[in-house]
Amino acid sequence: MSAKSSPLSSIALKQQKTEAEAQLDALRQQQVEALERGEDFQHDNNIGIVKERIAALDKAIERAQKREADEEARRERADARNEIERLKTDHQADLDEYLALLEEAEKHFAAAGRALTSIERKGAVLYQSAARIATFVRRHGLQTDEPSEFTSNLPTRIGGYVSATLCHTRQGERRVPNMFGNVSWANVQPLPLDWAETERQALRPSLEQKMKSLNTVLGRLQEPEDAPQYEPSRVEQVMAALAKPADA
Numbered sequence: 001m002s003a004k005s006s007p008l009s010s011i012a013l014k015q016q017k018t019e020a021e022a023q024l025d026a027l028r029q030q031q032v033e034a035l036e037r038g039e040d041f042q043h044d045n046n047i048g049i050v051k052e053r054i055a056a057l058d059k060a061i062e063r064a065q066k067r068e069a070d071e072e073a074r075r076e077r078a079d080a081r082n083e084i085e086r087l088k089t090d091h092q093a094d095l096d097e098y099l100a101l102l103e104e105a106e107k108h109f110a111a112a113g114r115a116l117t118s119i120e121r122k123g124a125v126l127y128q129s130a131a132r133i134a135t136f137v138r139r140h141g142l143q144t145d146e147p148s149e150f151t152s153n154l155p156t157r158i159g160g161y162v163s164a165t166l167c168h169t170r171q172g173e174r175r176v177p178n179m180f181g182n183v184s185w186a187n188v189q190p191l192p193l194d195w196a197e198t199e200r201q202a203l204r205p206s207l208e209q210k211m212k213s214l215n216t217v218l219g220r221l222q223e224p225e226d227a228p229q230y231e232p233s234r235v236e237q238v239m240a241a242l243a244k245p246a247d248a
Contacts, residue, residue: 010064017057024050116158123154130210137213140220144213149206157202161195164188 008016027047034041130147137144163186167177178187191198 007064007067008060010061010068013057013061013064017054017061020050020054020057024054116162119158120154123150126150130206133210133214137210137217140217142213142216144209145206147206149203157199160186160188161191161198164191 024047027043027050030043031041031047127147127150130150134144134147163178166180166185167188168190170177170180178185193201
């Protein structure tokens with residue numbers, strides 16, 4: 001059994017119709033010329049056959065166009081289905097990356113929160129240590145300031161470091177450098193140094209004052225290096241000699 005041939009396209013059928021119309025025109029012309037000569041035209045049947053062929057071709061073209069339109073619609077639907085799958089896949093991939101970034105951000109922010117808590121706790125420890133230094137040097141007659149750098153001033157400084165870092169990372173088109181949603185922070189310039197070095201410089205004056213005060217007290221408590229050595233008197237020397245045995 002032979003394979004079923006594919007139907008002709010509307011373009012091919014239209015070409016056949018064009019050829020049939022040309023053939024009909026030629027037959028009409030021959031018929032006119034025969035009539036002008038007063039002769040019978042011998043091919044009237046051919047005219048009918050060609051006209052029927054043209055009518056059939058019109059039906060075939062109509063069906064071919066509908067078939068082609070249906071095929072085009074099927075291709076478009078298939079393309080749309082494929083596009084839907086691509087869109088779904090791409091969106092899911094983007095969503096997965098977004099959620100992974102959010103998960104990572106949560107971990108970093110949680111770690112940052114714990115770090116800030118640890119900084120506050122260590123700041124409280126440093127305050128107690130600095131307060132003991134202040135109490136000690138006052139007990140030895142020196143004046144010193146309260147160590148406020150580890151109380152109310154500490155959150156202000158650390159908050160400034162956080163703000164400077166966030167402002168630096170939020171630079172760019174259509175971004176507000178000191179705001180993310182309903183969360184905002186101070187709008188400050190980036191730090192020229194890292195946090196630790198910036199903090200070290202911020203604490204340097206108070207640290208130098210503490211060390212100076214302690215060194216002053218230490219100097220007062222030192223034994224004089226040039227104090228004279230004890231030497232027994234002449235009488236003590238004679239008494240010590242008399243106390244020795246005769247044969248010594």
